[in-house]
């Protein structure tokens with residue numbers, strides 16, 4: 418193959434970086450043929466060189482900044498994670514005229530607009546397919562294939578660790594801590610797994626998805642976020658009783674209101690019917706539904722975490738930016754021209770499933786129903802289980818502003834006839 422090799426600086430050699438290094442070596446011949454020039458590793462920035470016995474010593478360095486700015490480096494792959502020093506390293510790469518491939522959703526969700534602007538100013542690429550839903554081609558379809566359509570909704574399971582934990586809890590009765598330890602061992606969890614469990618990782622991905630889908634700057638701070646730490650065995654059992662399962666969902670919607678369009682972006686656990694396609698997404702798999710005016714419904718499904726699946730997306734981007742480099746062009750950037758406001762969660766319409774332990778005395782159902790009515794929340798179904806001291810009321814509402822639903826729950830907790838509110842979860846996808 419003619420032409421000088423394109424030389425890559427790899428920043429980070431953990432779960433993803435080590436898989437990128439291995440696959441790049443194994444597929445060198447095919448990648449050369451696909452790019453039109455060889456793609457080889459110029460150096461690997463790590464924290465502790467002694468911990469990487471499989472990497473040739475002459476490639477290892479602890480000085481990531483010096484590596485990205487070296488004259489013999491053409492392209493940069495950032496798989497360190499976190500905000501600093503990844504941000505500074507990316508900006509240094511752009512200033513030095515190098516395209517960047519990253520898997521870093523935390524950084525892109527925090528500062529995507531500025532990073533895209535810096536890449537555009539330098540005339541280089543910033544690609545990050547691995548940052549959302551791992552191996553699944555999702556961001557380039559949003560940026561390119563669907564660029565001629567109007568997107569209305571993106572909803573999905575975008576965190577492999579929490580989906581693995583919820584699947585294990587529902588299917589095998591595994592405990593939370595045990596399932597999290599397994600997910601960490603399998604390389605799904607973030608360096609700090611509270612980023613997964615508390616929904617930060619999914620919120621960052623939701624911000625990236627909403628920004629691309631609605632051409633609007635959305636940061637992780639704009640996303641309403643609830644993790645799975647409060648999901649109890651009771652919630653999982655109550656869900657099963659009504660033919661549902663519990664999933665951590667990321668939901669990005671375009672909402673038309675009296676004051677014009679806005680975007681609502683939220684991450685929270687929800688009950689979904691077992692007949693819903695997202696209900697059967699198990700383990701660390703991810704799935705994302707995209708709804709567009711002309712295209713209708715699209716579903717993207719595949720492995721959302723793990724070294725090799727994520728490395729596949731990184732290498733796909735690496736081939737794309739290498740091809741652009743060979744052609745002397747930069748690929749399409751992103752646009753944030755719509756500049757839509759982000760709607761507060763309080764105004765976002767949701768449905769609740771509520772389970773209450775009540776005193777089984779005459780009039781208790783009427784009292785409970787009265788609280789829902791007082792907040793303008795319409796009830797869809799009510800079921801009473803048991804009798805005597807320990808009756809249980811299970812209520813599913815219609816859609817109402819989330820603030821009205823949470824205010825109703827607060828009032829129910831104060832009612833003498835309500836012994837305990839044992840389960841509260843939002844419901845999605847019920848007819």
Ligand SMILES: NC(=O)C1=CN([C@@H]2O[C@H](COP(=O)(O)OP(=O)(O)OC[C@H]3O[C@@H](n4cnc5c(N)ncnc54)[C@H](O)[C@@H]3O)[C@@H](O)[C@H]2O)C=CC1
Pocket residue numbers: 428429430431432433434462463464465479481496497498499502520521522523547548551604605606607608721722723724727
């Ligand atoms: N593990 C997964 O399934 C997925 C991970 N990602 C993202 O990929 C990135 C990397 O994730 P993992 O490989 O799982 O993390 P990891 O923790 O296994 O690897 C990160 C590596 O970077 C090194 N590092 C940190 N600071 C450094 C610095 N200043 N200079 C040189 N090396 C440094 C760490 O020592 C570690 O070896 C993160 O942004 C993560 O969110 C994205 C999709 C899936």
Ligand SMILES: N[C@@H](CC=O)C(=O)O
Pocket residue numbers: 548550551575576577578579605606607613618721722723
């Ligand atoms: N920790 C993340 C890794 C992929 O983005 C997850 O569990 O999904």
Ligand code: NA
Pocket residue numbers: 546547548549550551552553554555556730
């Ligand atoms: Na992806």
